[in-house]
Amino acid sequence: MTFQRVAIIGLGLQGGSIGLAVQAYLPDVFTTGTDIDPGTRARAAERGLVHKVCDTSAEAAADADLIIFCVPPGAMGPAAADVRASLPAGALVSDVGSSKQAVAKALGEALPDHLVIPAHPVAGTENSGPDAGFAQLFRNRWCIVTPPAQTDLVKLSSLVAFWEALGANVEIMDPEHHDLVLAVTSHLPHLIAYTIVGTASDLEEVTRSEVIKYSAGGFRDFTRIAASDPTMWRDVFLSNREAVLTMLQRFTEDLTALQRAIRIGDGEMLFSQFARTRAIRRSIIEEGQDDARPDFGRADHDATEG
Amino acid sequence: MTFQRVAIIGLGLQGGSIGLAVQAYLPDVFTTGTDIDPGTRARAAERGLVHKVCDTSAEAAADADLIIFCVPPGAMGPAAADVRASLPAGALVSDVGSSKQAVAKALGEALPDHLVIPAHPVAGTENSGPDAGFAQLFRNRWCIVTPPAQTDLVKLSSLVAFWEALGANVEIMDPEHHDLVLAVTSHLPHLIAYTIVGTASDLEEVTRSEVIKYSAGGFRDFTRIAASDPTMWRDVFLSNREAVLTMLQRFTEDLTALQRAIRIGDGEMLFSQFARTRAIRRSIIEEGQDDARPDFGRADHDATEG
Numbered sequence: 001m002t003f004q005r006v007a008i009i010g011l012g013l014q015g016g017s018i019g020l021a022v023q024a025y026l027p028d029v030f031t032t033g034t035d036i037d038p039g040t041r042a043r044a045a046e047r048g049l050v051h052k053v054c055d056t057s058a059e060a061a062a063d064a065d066l067i068i069f070c071v072p073p074g075a076m077g078p079a080a081a082d083v084r085a086s087l088p089a090g091a092l093v094s095d096v097g098s099s100k101q102a103v104a105k106a107l108g109e110a111l112p113d114h115l116v117i118p119a120h121p122v123a124g125t126e127n128s129g130p131d132a133g134f135a136q137l138f139r140n141r142w143c144i145v146t147p148p149a150q151t152d153l154v155k156l157s158s159l160v161a162f163w164e165a166l167g168a169n170v171e172i173m174d175p176e177h178h179d180l181v182l183a184v185t186s187h188l189p190h191l192i193a194y195t196i197v198g199t200a201s202d203l204e205e206v207t208r209s210e211v212i213k214y215s216a217g218g219f220r221d222f223t224r225i226a227a228s229d230p231t232m233w234r235d236v237f238l239s240n241r242e243a244v245l246t247m248l249q250r251f252t253e254d255l256t257a258l259q260r261a262i263r264i265g266d267g268e269m270l271f272s273q274f275a276r277t278r279a280i281r282r283s284i285i286e287e288g289q290d291d292a293r294p295d296f297g298r299a300d301h302d303a304t305e306g
Numbered sequence: 307m308t309f310q311r312v313a314i315i316g317l318g319l320q321g322g323s324i325g326l327a328v329q330a331y332l333p334d335v336f337t338t339g340t341d342i343d344p345g346t347r348a349r350a351a352e353r354g355l356v357h358k359v360c361d362t363s364a365e366a367a368a369d370a371d372l373i374i375f376c377v378p379p380g381a382m383g384p385a386a387a388d389v390r391a392s393l394p395a396g397a398l399v400s401d402v403g404s405s406k407q408a409v410a411k412a413l414g415e416a417l418p419d420h421l422v423i424p425a426h427p428v429a430g431t432e433n434s435g436p437d438a439g440f441a442q443l444f445r446n447r448w449c450i451v452t453p454p455a456q457t458d459l460v461k462l463s464s465l466v467a468f469w470e471a472l473g474a475n476v477e478i479m480d481p482e483h484h485d486l487v488l489a490v491t492s493h494l495p496h497l498i499a500y501t502i503v504g505t506a507s508d509l510e511e512v513t514r515s516e517v518i519k520y521s522a523g524g525f526r527d528f529t530r531i532a533a534s535d536p537t538m539w540r541d542v543f544l545s546n547r548e549a550v551l552t553m554l555q556r557f558t559e560d561l562t563a564l565q566r567a568i569r570i571g572d573g574e575m576l577f578s579q580f581a582r583t584r585a586i587r588r589s590i591i592e593e594g595q596d597d598a599r600p601d602f603g604r605a606d607h608d609a610t611e612g
Contacts, residue, residue, distance in 0.1 A: 074573075098523075122520045122522050122523045123522055124522075124523075125600035125601040126587070126600060126601065127600045132600070141522055142519055142520055142522070144520070171519070180511055180512055181512050181516050181517075181520055182520065182523060184505070184506050184509060184512055184517065184525070185506070185512075185516070185517055185520040185521055185523045185524065185525040186520070186523025186524045186525065187523075187524075188502065188505075189502065189523070189524035189525050189527065189528055190524050191561075191564060191568075192498055192502060192528075192561070193524070193527075194564070194579060194580050194583055195557060195560050195561045195564055196494065196495065196498060196557055197583040197586055197587075198560055198579055198582070198583060199490070199494075199553070199556050199557045199560045200490050200491070200586070201582065201583070201586060202556075202560075203490060203556070205483075205486055206486055206487050206490055206491075208586070208589075210487050210491070211487075211490065211491055211586065212586065212589045212590050212593055212595065213448055213477070213593065213595065214428045214448055214450070214487055214488065214491040214492070215491055215590050215595050215596070216428050216429055216430075216447055216448070216595050216596075217404075217428045217430075217488060217491045217492025217493075217495070218491065218492045218493075218495035218496050218499070218531050219490070219491040219492065219495050220590050220595055220596045221495065221499075221527055221528075221530065221531060222495055222527075223583070223586055223587040223590055223596070224527065224587065224596075224601070224602065225524050225527060226580075226583040226584075226586075226587065227583065227584045227587040227588075228580075230576075230577050230580035230581040231577065233576070233580050234573050234576040234577045234580060235573075237568045237576055238568070238571055238573055238576070241568055241569070241571070244568060245565065245568060245569060247505070248561075248565055248568075250505050250508075250509070251501060251502055251505045252558075252561070254501050254504055254505045254508075255497075255498070255501045255554075255558070258497060258500070258501055259551065259554055262497075262543045262544070262547055262550060262551060262554075263547070263551060265544055265547070267380075267540050267541075267544055270536075270539070270540040270543055270544070271536050271537065271540045273500060273504055274500050274532075274534075274536035274539050274540060275536040276504070276507065277500055277503040277504060277507070277529070277532040277533065278532075278533045280503055280506070280507060280514070280517065280518065280529055280532075281432070281503075281529040281530065281532065281533040282533075283514075283518045284518050284521050284526050284529055287518055287519065289518065289519065289521050289522050289526060290521070290522075290526045290529070290530075290604070291602075291604045294431035294432060294433045294438070295431040295432065295530070296530065296597075296602040296603065296604055297602065297603055297604065298596070298597045298602055298603065
């Protein structure tokens with residue numbers, strides 16, 4: 001491994017998982033880390049998320065040859081500015097942000113003398129904070145690396161090798177295309193999930209207790225991703241605005257067409273739309289990106305309960 | 307158990323699960339069953355979904371004291387008409403349909419001389435067909451029973467006891483209210499999931515291979531319920547049209563408000579909407595209606611792989 005000292009700024013789900021994964025799969029690499037929240041730093045030290053929890057990002061960055069910003073997209077710029085004076089000149093700067101054009105710009109402006117190669121591991125759970133991370137988070141998941149047009153190919157190779165060591169499959173992508181792909185595979189699903197959970201909460205004719213009791217009819221699936229970190233998701237939508245609005249427009253058109261089919265009683269149109277979506281699920285399972293067991297395996301779990 | 311002979315019409319996920327659950331939890335009850343599809347009947351016999359698989363529903367119904375229609379909502383009326391001549395006069399008629407006003411009407415019109423007490427177990431997986439059922443499907447799930455205003459309270463109690471024996475919690479509800487509650491907890495989530503999976507399939511800028519590879523960002527959650535049986539779901543939307551359109555209207559209003567907040571960069575509005583949805587998830591888990599493990603337990607599964 002080219003990198004000997006990795007600094008992790010932000011010790012939530014992503015940062016904590018990187019810290020634990022490095023210790024598990026790259027035992028010769030020394031990790032430092034910090035978080036803006038003192039409670040998170042204390043808990044990170046208790047869990048041993050990194051070898052050394054520092055009080056400031058300047059201290060965490062002081063000897064790093066790789067620094068990874070694991071903070072919400074809107075906090076990337078300020079977090080990077082904090083290490084400008086202490087980060088060694090040859091250190092590679094990267095991140096795990098869910099939008100890439102805006103984050104690349106923010107990191108580049110805050111650290112104009114450093115090489116920045118952004119990355120985005122497409123992996124997570126609905127949990128956040130210093131207790132959420134685990135070493136296996138990135139295994140068999142994709143990590144998208146979005147280097148600038150002119151970059152240091154040796155450093156790029158080292159970053160790819162780093163993520164592969166943590167268990168990820170790596171893809172190189174143009175940042176603009178990344179933002180469009182993730183708008184549909186991640187950002188739009190979260191926006192819709194947050195919306196429907198909000199809609200259900202606000203009903204007067206149906207009580208919250210009823211929504212909860214009968215959630216196994218499908219609703220509960222949406223509540224999982226709608227339990228994700230609100231600060232991070234606010235920043236994702238603000239930082240990938242155009243691509244999200246584009247995808248939302250397509251979705252709304254398609255939903256309106258189905259609404260019309262329901263209103264006019266067009267069963268053939270409904271059937272043909274509903275019949276073509278199974279193939280994608282099958283492919284996702286075949287490519288190892290979801291659990292093949294029915295109901296995500298929840299049924300197996302229930303079957304062994306009480 | 308009051309019922310000694312239960313006939314199950316339709317041997318897919320619901321009918322097969324009822325057959326297996328009766329054998330597991332009510333071993334003294336004899337079950338007959340049939341399905342309109344010969345392949346399903348053959349497979350049902352191999353799996354032993356019921357004690358006796360019949361070639362016709364008239365035969366399956368001949369000695370029943372409880373008959374449960376487990377066919378898509380649009381097939382309820384024709385399926386019930388098929389047993390009118392053979393079903394004993396004292397037999398109770400029930401079903402498992404996802405919409406209750408339309409199904410109660412169809413069953414009542416087809417079997418005007420029988421007592422009909424509709425029911426809806428709020429339980430399922432994305433799988434369908436004779437291989438999908440399992441005995442534990444209803445355990446710790448709610449079954450909503452929607453009796454007509456004037457009904458036989460002894461028969462009603464027997465039906466409640468039947469579902470409780472299968473492991474369900476039973477709730478009595480007005481059919482109109484059922485249709486409104488399920489429109490938000492089940493029908494709207496399925497409509498939205500089918501829509502977004504369709505939207506993602508039709509994109510030109512993002513390939514299907516990319517959608518599949520990066521689905522772990524949230525999209526894959528929607529593909530599960532969008533893999534549900536298209537015939538059944540077509541019928542659900544056609545048979546619960548008004549309530550679905552009402553809920554869809556609310557959802558669209560809320561989505562438009564979030565779209566506007568993204569467009570004008572209103573981070574405070576986004577944060578406040580995203581911060582209030584966690585409580586519902588917590589309640590669903592506390593009430594035993596979802597898995598408390600992160601990512602529905604999928605992460606645990608991944609961690610033990612390879």
